[in-house]
Amino acid sequence: MVVTSCPLHAMASLTEGQVRRKPLVVILGPTAVGKSRVAIEIAKRLDSEILTADSRQVYRGMDVGTDKPSAAARQGIVHHLIDLIDPDEAFNAGLFRQQATHLIEALHQRRLLPLVVGGTGLYVRILLQGLCEAPPSDPRIRAQFCEEAREQGHEHLYARLASADPVTAGRLHPRDTSKIIRALEVHHLSGVPMSSFQAEHGFSERPFSALVIGLNREREQVYRRIEKRIDWQLANGLLEETRHLLARGYRRDDPGLTGLGYRHAAAYLSGECDQAEMVRLFKRDTRRFAKRQMTWFRRQAETAWLMIPESEPLEETVARAMRLIDSFLSALDAVEETPTS
RNA sequence: GGCGCCGUACCCAAGUGGCUAAGGGAGCAGUCUGCAAAACUGCGAUGCAGCGGUUCGAACCCGCUCGGCGCCU
Numbered sequence: 423m424v425v426t427s428c429p430l431h432a433m434a435s436l437t438e439g440q441v442r443r444k445p446l447v448v449i450l451g452p453t454a455v456g457k458s459r460v461a462i463e464i465a466k467r468l469d470s471e472i473l474t475a476d477s478r479q480v481y482r483g484m485d486v487g488t489d490k491p492s493a494a495a496r497q498g499i500v501h502h503l504i505d506l507i508d509p510d511e512a513f514n515a516g517l518f519r520q521q522a523t524h525l526i527e528a529l530h531q532r533r534l535l536p537l538v539v540g541g542t543g544l545y546v547r548i549l550l551q552g553l554c555e556a557p558p559s560d561p562r563i564r565a566q567f568c569e570e571a572r573e574q575g576h577e578h579l580y581a582r583l584a585s586a587d588p589v590t591a592g593r594l595h596p597r598d599t600s601k602i603i604r605a606l607e608v609h610h611l612s613g614v615p616m617s618s619f620q621a622e623h624g625f626s627e628r629p630f631s632a633l634v635i636g637l638n639r640e641r642e643q644v645y646r647r648i649e650k651r652i653d654w655q656l657a658n659g660l661l662e663e664t665r666h667l668l669a670r671g672y673r674r675d676d677p678g679l680t681g682l683g684y685r686h687a688a689a690y691l692s693g694e695c696d697q698a699e700m701v702r703l704f705k706r707d708t709r710r711f712a713k714r715q716m717t718w719f720r721r722q723a724e725t726a727w728l729m730i731p732e733s734e735p736l737e738e739t740v741a742r743a744m745r746l747i748d749s750f751l752s753a754l755d756a757v758e759e760t761p762t763s
Numbered sequence: 764g765g766c767g768c769c770g771u772a773c774c775c776a777a778g779u780g781g782c783u784a785a786g787g788g789a790g791c792a793g794u795c796u797g798c799a800a801a802a803c804u805g806c807g808a809u810g811c812a813g814c815g816g817u818u819c820g821a822a823c824c825c826g827c828u829c830g831g832c833g834c835c836u
Contacts, residue, residue, distance in 0.1 A: 453800075478800055488800085516797035544799050552796085559797050593794090598803045601795075608797095620796060682800045706789085711800055717793060 435469075435533035436751075443754045444530060446630040447747055448475075448538045450546055450719055451637035452712040454647040456730065456739075458491045460637060461539040462499050463740040464747070468535050471500040473522055475540025475549065478681045480506040480513050483667060486660045487683035489651065509667055509678025516558050518545045526630070535751075543718035550634070551723075552627025554619040557611040559604065567603040582606060587615035633750040635743055636725040638716070643732055648708050652683070656701065661687050682708050 436445065447468075449461050465472050478488040482505045485492075490504060502525050507513055522538070522545075529536040540546050571579050576599045583602050584591040590605045608616040639647070664679075664687035672679060674688045683704055690700035719725065726746055730739050 476800090477798085512798065514797040515799075519797085542799065544795075544797090548796070554796050556796075561798095564798090595794085595804055598794090600798075600802045604797080616796080623796070625796070677798065677801095680798085680801075685800090708800080713791085714793095715800090718795080718799090 436530075436535055437533075437755070440535075440751060440754045441530050441533055443631040444526075444629065445751070445754055446526060446536050446538060446550075446632045447750070448540070448546060448550065448632055448634045449637060449743075450475075450540055450543070450634065450722065450725070452644055452715045452719070453489075453541050453708065454651050454712065455637045455639055455644055456647075456736075457539050457541065457637055458489075458495070459736060460739055460743060461537055462491065462495065462497055463736065464743055465499045465537050466497065467740070467744060468537065468747070470534040470537055471502060471529060473525055473536055473538045474501055474503045475518065475522070475538050475542050475545040476503075477513065477518075477542045477545065478678075479504045480518075481509050481678040481681075482507065483670075484509060484663065484678055484681070484684065486655050486658055486663050487681065487687070489655070509672045510676040512561070512677050514559065515544050515548045516553060518542075519548050519553055522549050523629070535747075541715060543715060543722065546634075547625070547722065550628070550630065550632050551625040552623065552629060554616075554623035556608045556614075556616055556619040559607060560611060563607050563610055564603060567606055571599050571603065576602070579603065579606065583609075587617055589617035590615060593617075631754060632724075633747060634722060634725040635746055636719055636722070636727040637730060637739075638727055639730045639732070641713075641716075644712055645709050648712060649705050652701065652705050652708065655683060660684075661691065664688055665691060682711060 447464070449457050449464070451457050461472055476488070478484070479490050480503065481488065484490075491501065503518070503521060506521075526536045538546070538549065567579065576597055579599065579602050580591065580594075580596040583594070583605055586609045587605055591602075594601050594605070596602075605616045608614070608619065612619075638644075660683055664684050667679065667684070668674070668688065668691070674680075674685065674692075679685060679688060686700050686704040686707070689695055689703075690697060695703070728739065728742055728746075
């Protein structure tokens with residue numbers, strides 16, 4: 423074993439036995455809870471690299487508003503799955519999974535323990551529990567159904583789904599157009615109802631041995647941190663960044679620009695609201711987002727939650743997380759030693 | 764001290780004798796298998812400042828009290 427900079431957790435590379443288990447550490451939690459800073463500290467101690475599971479940080483040229491850690495904040499830790507595409511390009515959970523899986527394999531080959539950090543619950547779930555075999559989305563088909571929805575209303579689409587895939591239709595609300603369209607798309611592309619793919623899959627894949635660490639704080643505190651961060655973003659170039667993107671020809675309805683902050687800034691810049699209203703909505707929508715994240719993460723299986731008290735220093739949070747990681751790795755060894763198979 | 768106006772949910776607010784007290788905002792709870800920072804769903808007054816009265820029936824009419832605002836002295 424190689425000695426690391428942190429004497430308490432001397433483990434720079436995984437054993438061969440550990441690598442066989444395909445270990446993975448995931449850090450999740452609501453926005454602004456402080457995931458990035460904790461993750462960077464852990465990565466330093468593990469001498470490893472970070473994979474970001476974030477549907478917004480994949481966009482190039484969108485830095486302030488997506489809260490991308492700056493080069494200085496990264497402290498030399500390699501961050502993957504950031505800056506992959508331009509704001510007018512589409513990304514999705516399937517692409518994320520594919521790229522993340524390859525990167526994880528590469529890290530395992532180097533005997534490193536990959537560290538996934540993310541606020542996008544769907545991406546994390548799909549990485550840890552797989553994705554059903556349904557065909558990927560096809561923009562052309564999707565556009566067709568969108569058109570149909572516009573012209574004939576969501577009731578019409580829902581009726582179509584009810585005959586193509588009654589099980590999924592039963593699960594979905596008639597107004598939930600985006601999920602209805604996805605289900606119709608799957609059926610159209612494969613001839614098989616999405617419910618069949620899902621039933622077969624059931625999120626039962628476990629491609630990795632994952633330790634999932636959930637970071638959380640008291641809700642009021644998370645909300646206050648969100649508001650503070652937004653004030654900081656506005657004082658540090660979010661408006662300029664948005665203006666610049668629009669000047670480069672990106673449109674407000676491009677996938678990248680629909681994210682929190684950018685859509686608010688764009689509305690303000692086009693004169694739809696004054697600055698105070700823009701800030702109010704930006705903060706409100708981000709609070710709501712954090713709340714939805716918590717609803718999602720509460721159901722994320724086998725998550726070890728670390729509640730961070732307001733007064734707790736970063737080092738202490740990191741130390742608590744490292745203890746979880748240490749025992750996780752020990753457990754991997756223990757299983758390895760058991761002569762089962 | 765006098766006169767007037769007002770008091771409905773956390774906030775705004777409709778209702779001015781008769782269905783189960785509109786609506787909006789905020790909030791809370793939830794759903795989720797390739798757009799997820801998206802999209803979608805659900806939820807609030809056994810009570811109308813308080814007490815008493817009139818009435819078959821009161822948020823609504825009357826009286827007193829409390830609170831707020833305005834004007835006058």
